[in-house]
Amino acid sequence: MNAALETSGLGKRYRQRWALSECTIELPAGAAAAVVGPNGAGKSTLLNLVTGLLAPTTGTVRIFGRPLDIARVAFVAQDRPLYQRWSVADLLRFGAATNPRWDRRRAESLLLAHDIPPGQRVDRLSGGQRTLVALALAVGKQADLLVLDEPLAELDPLARVHVMEVVRTLEVTVLLSSHVLADLAQVCDHLILLGNGRVRLCGTFTELLNTHRAQTLEELVLGYLRSPELAR
Ligand SMILES: Nc1ncnc2c1ncn2[C@@H]1O[C@H](COP(=O)(O)OP(=O)(O)OP(=O)(O)O)[C@@H](O)[C@H]1O
Numbered sequence: 001m002n003a004a005l006e007t008s009g010l011g012k013r014y015r016q017r018w019a020l021s022e023c024t025i026e027l028p029a030g031a032a033a034a035v036v037g038p039n040g041a042g043k044s045t046l047l048n049l050v051t052g053l054l055a056p057t058t059g060t061v062r063i064f065g066r067p068l069d070i071a072r073v074a075f076v077a078q079d080r081p082l083y084q085r086w087s088v089a090d091l092l093r094f095g096a097a098t099n100p101r102w103d104r105r106r107a108e109s110l111l112l113a114h115d116i117p118p119g120q121r122v123d124r125l126s127g128g129q130r131t132l133v134a135l136a137l138a139v140g141k142q143a144d145l146l147v148l149d150e151p152l153a154e155l156d157p158l159a160r161v162h163v164m165e166v167v168r169t170l171e172v173t174v175l176l177s178s179h180v181l182a183d184l185a186q187v188c189d190h191l192i193l194l195g196n197g198r199v200r201l202c203g204t205f206t207e208l209l210n211t212h213r214a215q216t217l218e219e220l221v222l223g224y225l226r227s228p229e230l231a232r
Pocket residue numbers: 014018019020037038039040041042043044045046
Protein backbone atom coordinates (compact mmCIF):
# COMPACT_ATOMS: atom_id res chain seq x y z
CA MET A 1 0.00 0.00 0.00
CA ASN A 2 1.17 3.53 -0.73
CA ALA A 3 2.53 5.64 2.12
CA ALA A 4 0.23 8.45 3.28
CA LEU A 5 3.16 10.81 2.94
CA GLU A 6 6.38 10.20 1.08
CA THR A 7 9.10 12.76 0.51
CA SER A 8 12.15 12.07 -1.60
CA GLY A 9 15.27 14.24 -1.55
CA LEU A 10 13.13 17.16 -0.46
CA GLY A 11 15.00 20.41 0.05
CA LYS A 12 14.53 24.17 0.29
CA ARG A 13 17.33 26.67 -0.19
CA TYR A 14 17.24 30.39 0.56
CA ARG A 15 20.17 32.01 -1.31
CA GLN A 16 23.19 30.03 -0.12
CA ARG A 17 21.53 28.48 2.91
CA TRP A 18 19.58 25.22 2.96
CA ALA A 19 16.63 25.45 5.37
CA LEU A 20 15.97 21.76 4.68
CA SER A 21 17.93 19.28 2.61
CA GLU A 22 17.86 15.64 1.53
CA CYS A 23 14.66 14.98 3.42
CA THR A 24 13.44 11.49 2.56
CA ILE A 25 10.69 10.17 4.81
CA GLU A 26 7.72 7.82 4.65
CA LEU A 27 4.67 7.89 6.86
CA PRO A 28 2.07 5.09 6.78
CA ALA A 29 -1.66 5.83 6.65
CA GLY A 30 -3.13 6.57 10.06
CA ALA A 31 0.22 7.48 11.62
CA ALA A 32 0.62 10.55 13.79
CA ALA A 33 4.13 11.93 13.46
CA ALA A 34 5.77 14.38 15.84
CA VAL A 35 8.04 16.83 14.02
CA VAL A 36 10.67 17.89 16.53
CA GLY A 37 13.92 19.84 16.53
CA PRO A 38 15.63 22.95 17.85
CA ASN A 39 14.67 26.46 16.67
CA GLY A 40 15.63 26.87 13.04
CA ALA A 41 15.96 23.11 12.45
CA GLY A 42 13.61 23.22 9.45
CA LYS A 43 10.31 22.05 10.96
CA SER A 44 8.11 24.81 9.50
CA THR A 45 9.95 24.54 6.20
CA LEU A 46 9.12 20.81 6.02
CA LEU A 47 5.46 21.41 6.92
CA ASN A 48 5.16 24.25 4.41
CA LEU A 49 6.65 22.06 1.68
CA VAL A 50 4.31 19.18 2.51
CA THR A 51 1.27 21.47 2.37
CA GLY A 52 2.34 23.14 -0.87
CA LEU A 53 2.79 26.57 0.71
CA LEU A 54 6.43 26.49 -0.34
CA ALA A 55 7.83 25.18 -3.61
CA PRO A 56 10.77 22.81 -3.12
CA THR A 57 14.23 23.59 -4.46
CA THR A 58 14.82 19.84 -4.82
CA GLY A 59 12.86 16.63 -4.42
CA THR A 60 9.24 15.59 -4.36
CA VAL A 61 6.24 15.15 -2.07
CA ARG A 62 3.69 12.40 -2.67
CA ILE A 63 0.45 11.88 -0.80
CA PHE A 64 -0.97 8.35 -1.06
CA GLY A 65 1.27 7.69 -4.04
CA ARG A 66 0.24 10.79 -5.96
CA PRO A 67 1.89 14.16 -6.50
CA LEU A 68 0.94 16.71 -3.86
CA ASP A 69 -2.67 17.87 -4.20
CA ILE A 70 -3.48 20.61 -1.71
CA ALA A 71 -7.16 19.63 -1.73
CA ARG A 72 -6.14 16.48 0.20
CA VAL A 73 -4.08 18.28 2.81
CA ALA A 74 -5.33 20.45 5.68
CA PHE A 75 -3.01 22.85 7.46
CA VAL A 76 -3.42 24.38 10.90
CA ALA A 77 -0.70 27.02 10.82
CA GLN A 78 1.37 28.39 13.69
CA ASP A 79 -0.64 31.62 13.96
CA ARG A 80 -3.98 30.01 12.97
CA PRO A 81 -4.64 32.70 10.33
CA LEU A 82 -8.41 32.53 10.34
CA TYR A 83 -10.23 35.59 9.10
CA GLN A 84 -10.52 37.51 12.34
CA ARG A 85 -13.67 39.53 11.62
CA TRP A 86 -15.63 36.63 10.22
CA SER A 87 -18.00 34.58 12.32
CA VAL A 88 -17.51 30.85 12.76
CA ALA A 89 -20.52 30.28 10.48
CA ASP A 90 -18.92 32.51 7.78
CA LEU A 91 -15.82 30.32 7.92
CA LEU A 92 -17.89 27.15 7.53
CA ARG A 93 -19.66 28.66 4.51
CA PHE A 94 -16.27 29.56 3.06
CA GLY A 95 -15.10 25.99 3.70
CA ALA A 96 -18.16 24.62 1.91
CA ALA A 97 -17.71 26.95 -1.06
CA THR A 98 -14.01 26.18 -1.55
CA ASN A 99 -13.89 22.42 -0.89
CA PRO A 100 -15.66 20.03 -3.26
CA ARG A 101 -15.60 17.20 -0.66
CA TRP A 102 -16.92 19.41 2.17
CA ASP A 103 -18.59 17.44 5.00
CA ARG A 104 -20.74 19.96 6.82
CA ARG A 105 -22.00 17.51 9.42
CA ARG A 106 -18.52 16.56 10.64
CA ALA A 107 -17.35 20.18 10.82
CA GLU A 108 -20.46 21.32 12.68
CA SER A 109 -20.50 18.41 15.10
CA LEU A 110 -16.91 19.12 16.17
CA LEU A 111 -17.88 22.72 16.95
CA LEU A 112 -21.05 21.64 18.71
CA ALA A 113 -19.17 19.12 20.84
CA HIS A 114 -16.97 21.93 22.10
CA ASP A 115 -19.73 24.53 22.60
CA ILE A 116 -18.38 26.92 20.00
CA PRO A 117 -21.28 29.15 18.89
CA PRO A 118 -21.55 29.55 15.10
CA GLY A 119 -22.46 33.24 15.45
CA GLN A 120 -19.29 34.12 17.38
CA ARG A 121 -16.70 36.31 15.67
CA VAL A 122 -13.31 34.65 15.34
CA ASP A 123 -11.47 37.52 17.09
CA ARG A 124 -13.66 36.99 20.15
CA LEU A 125 -12.75 33.33 20.54
CA SER A 126 -10.04 32.06 22.89
CA GLY A 127 -6.81 30.63 21.45
CA GLY A 128 -8.00 27.10 22.14
CA GLN A 129 -11.37 27.75 20.49
CA ARG A 130 -9.65 29.22 17.41
CA THR A 131 -7.53 26.09 17.12
CA LEU A 132 -10.66 23.94 17.37
CA VAL A 133 -12.32 26.02 14.61
CA ALA A 134 -9.23 25.47 12.45
CA LEU A 135 -9.51 21.73 13.17
CA ALA A 136 -13.24 21.77 12.31
CA LEU A 137 -12.37 23.32 8.94
CA ALA A 138 -9.74 20.61 8.40
CA VAL A 139 -12.25 17.88 9.33
CA GLY A 140 -14.92 19.37 7.04
CA LYS A 141 -12.44 19.37 4.18
CA GLN A 142 -11.99 15.58 4.66
CA ALA A 143 -8.29 15.89 4.16
CA ASP A 144 -6.16 12.74 3.98
CA LEU A 145 -3.28 14.43 5.75
CA LEU A 146 -3.62 16.90 8.60
CA VAL A 147 -0.59 19.11 9.22
CA LEU A 148 -0.33 21.19 12.39
CA ASP A 149 2.49 23.65 13.00
CA GLU A 150 2.83 24.43 16.72
CA PRO A 151 -0.92 24.33 17.36
CA LEU A 152 -0.38 24.27 21.12
CA ALA A 153 2.01 27.17 21.49
CA GLU A 154 -0.32 29.72 23.05
CA LEU A 155 -2.72 27.37 24.76
CA ASP A 156 -3.15 26.87 28.49
CA PRO A 157 -2.60 23.31 29.79
CA LEU A 158 -6.30 22.40 29.77
CA ALA A 159 -6.86 23.69 26.24
CA ARG A 160 -3.73 21.78 25.15
CA VAL A 161 -5.11 18.51 26.50
CA HIS A 162 -8.43 19.29 24.86
CA VAL A 163 -6.93 19.96 21.41
CA MET A 164 -4.70 16.88 21.69
CA GLU A 165 -7.72 14.72 22.46
CA VAL A 166 -9.51 16.02 19.39
CA VAL A 167 -6.47 15.38 17.18
CA ARG A 168 -6.13 11.87 18.61
CA THR A 169 -9.70 10.96 17.73
CA LEU A 170 -9.52 12.15 14.11
CA GLU A 171 -9.10 9.24 11.75
CA VAL A 172 -6.50 10.86 9.57
CA THR A 173 -2.73 10.82 9.09
CA VAL A 174 -1.21 13.61 11.16
CA LEU A 175 2.03 15.57 11.02
CA LEU A 176 2.40 17.75 14.11
CA SER A 177 5.22 20.03 15.17
CA SER A 178 5.64 21.17 18.75
CA HIS A 179 8.33 21.87 21.30
CA VAL A 180 6.20 20.31 24.04
CA LEU A 181 7.43 16.73 24.02
CA ALA A 182 5.04 15.50 26.72
CA ASP A 183 2.06 16.53 24.55
CA LEU A 184 3.52 14.87 21.49
CA ALA A 185 4.13 11.63 23.37
CA GLN A 186 0.41 11.42 24.13
CA VAL A 187 -0.86 11.90 20.62
CA CYS A 188 1.86 10.70 18.25
CA ASP A 189 3.33 7.29 17.41
CA HIS A 190 6.06 8.37 14.98
CA LEU A 191 8.97 10.77 15.33
CA ILE A 192 10.71 12.94 12.75
CA LEU A 193 13.64 14.66 14.43
CA LEU A 194 15.25 17.46 12.47
CA GLY A 195 18.54 19.17 13.18
CA ASN A 196 20.37 21.75 11.05
CA GLY A 197 17.94 21.22 8.19
CA ARG A 198 18.36 17.45 8.01
CA VAL A 199 16.37 14.44 9.15
CA ARG A 200 18.28 12.96 12.10
CA LEU A 201 15.80 10.34 13.26
CA CYS A 202 12.67 8.99 11.61
CA GLY A 203 10.56 6.02 12.67
CA THR A 204 8.02 4.75 15.16
CA PHE A 205 8.46 5.70 18.81
CA THR A 206 8.71 2.01 19.69
CA GLU A 207 11.53 1.20 17.30
CA LEU A 208 13.46 4.40 18.06
CA LEU A 209 13.13 3.98 21.83
CA ASN A 210 14.37 0.40 21.50
CA THR A 211 17.25 1.23 19.19
CA HIS A 212 18.43 4.17 21.30
CA ARG A 213 17.70 2.48 24.63
CA ALA A 214 15.56 5.36 25.85
CA GLN A 215 12.57 5.11 28.17
CA THR A 216 10.64 8.18 27.02
CA LEU A 217 10.34 10.46 24.03
CA GLU A 218 11.88 13.26 26.08
CA GLU A 219 14.93 11.15 26.95
CA LEU A 220 15.32 10.11 23.31
CA VAL A 221 15.03 13.63 21.87
CA LEU A 222 17.09 15.42 24.53
CA GLY A 223 19.77 12.75 24.33
CA TYR A 224 19.98 13.24 20.60
CA LEU A 225 19.94 17.05 20.74
CA ARG A 226 22.87 16.98 23.18
CA SER A 227 24.87 14.62 20.99
CA PRO A 228 27.87 15.91 18.98
CA GLU A 229 26.27 14.36 15.87
CA LEU A 230 23.91 17.33 15.65
CA ALA A 231 26.75 19.79 15.41
CA ARG A 232 27.57 18.46 11.94
N1 LIG B 1 11.86 33.02 4.09
C1 LIG B 1 13.07 32.69 4.55
N2 LIG B 1 14.16 33.30 4.08
C2 LIG B 1 15.40 32.97 4.50
N3 LIG B 1 15.64 32.02 5.44
C3 LIG B 1 14.59 31.39 5.94
C4 LIG B 1 13.25 31.67 5.54
N4 LIG B 1 12.40 30.85 6.23
C5 LIG B 1 13.18 30.11 7.03
N5 LIG B 1 14.47 30.41 6.86
C6 LIG B 1 15.60 29.79 7.56
O1 LIG B 1 15.51 28.39 7.39
C7 LIG B 1 15.88 27.73 8.59
C8 LIG B 1 14.74 26.81 9.04
O2 LIG B 1 13.65 27.62 9.43
P1 LIG B 1 12.27 26.99 9.97
O3 LIG B 1 11.35 28.12 10.19
O4 LIG B 1 11.85 25.91 9.06
O5 LIG B 1 12.75 26.37 11.36
P2 LIG B 1 11.87 25.77 12.57
O6 LIG B 1 12.49 24.46 12.91
O7 LIG B 1 10.42 25.76 12.18
O8 LIG B 1 12.14 26.82 13.71
P3 LIG B 1 11.24 27.29 14.98
O9 LIG B 1 11.24 26.13 15.94
O10 LIG B 1 12.01 28.44 15.51
O11 LIG B 1 9.87 27.67 14.48
C9 LIG B 1 16.22 28.81 9.61
O12 LIG B 1 17.63 28.99 9.60
C10 LIG B 1 15.54 30.02 9.06
O13 LIG B 1 16.22 31.20 9.42
